[in-house]
Amino acid sequence: MSIPSRLRAKHRIASMAMTALLTATLGLTGCSSMGTHTQPTLYSQLGGEKGISQVVNAFVLNVSHDQRINARFAHVNIPKLESQLTAFLCQETGGPQVYTGPDMYAAHKGMHITNAQWTAFMTDFELTLKQEKVPQLQQAQLLGLLEPMKSEIVGK
Ligand code: HEM
Numbered sequence: 001m002s003i004p005s006r007l008r009a010k011h012r013i014a015s016m017a018m019t020a021l022l023t024a025t026l027g028l029t030g031c032s033s034m035g036t037h038t039q040p041t042l043y044s045q046l047g048g049e050k051g052i053s054q055v056v057n058a059f060v061l062n063v064s065h066d067q068r069i070n071a072r073f074a075h076v077n078i079p080k081l082e083s084q085l086t087a088f089l090c091q092e093t094g095g096p097q098v099y100t101g102p103d104m105y106a107a108h109k110g111m112h113i114t115n116a117q118w119t120a121f122m123t124d125f126e127l128t129l130k131q132e133k134v135p136q137l138q139q140a141q142l143l144g145l146l147e148p149m150k151s152e153i154v155g156k
Helices: 003-033 048-064 078-092 104-108 115-131 136-153
Strands: none
Touching: 048 078, 048 115, 104 136, 115 136
């Protein structure tokens, strides 16, 4: 083999290797960017901001009828609470919204929320999820997301 044709052969092998590498790389990124292996967020499973705000509005209505805790919300700006709670839940479930309000400790500091009030609030929330026909799995995921916040909210 003459020197130039050896070089051409080397070049051919190198470019074949590059093509193989590119194909593999594109194949891999293509796979994840097409979402083949990515799970939908809880946010999208709940119907995004529209679905979540619907749950929040129904929840606040349920709380307003609940004698165990409605007095706590008597002087609260309800439309503002609804929009804050919606933004918070959108953010926590993986949505693009950014909740800019106080953290859960700061938001409930000085309220001295009792265990019984916490349970009433969470029971109303669960009832609302059922009323709004949120599937069982997403109900459990959402409640599981809220449960650990108890230590920041109760008795502060
Ligand atoms: C995981 C459970 C809870 C979550 C995620 C939550 C979330 C929130 C959020 C996001 C706000 C708005 C904060 C702001 O913008 O200033 C808020 C306010 C409030 N929360 Fe909660 N909360 C929870 C439990 C409770 C419980 C158990 C009670 C009482 C029974 C309660 C009573 C209130 C009240 C009265 C306000 C209004 C404060 C005000 O505007 O003056 N929350 N909560």
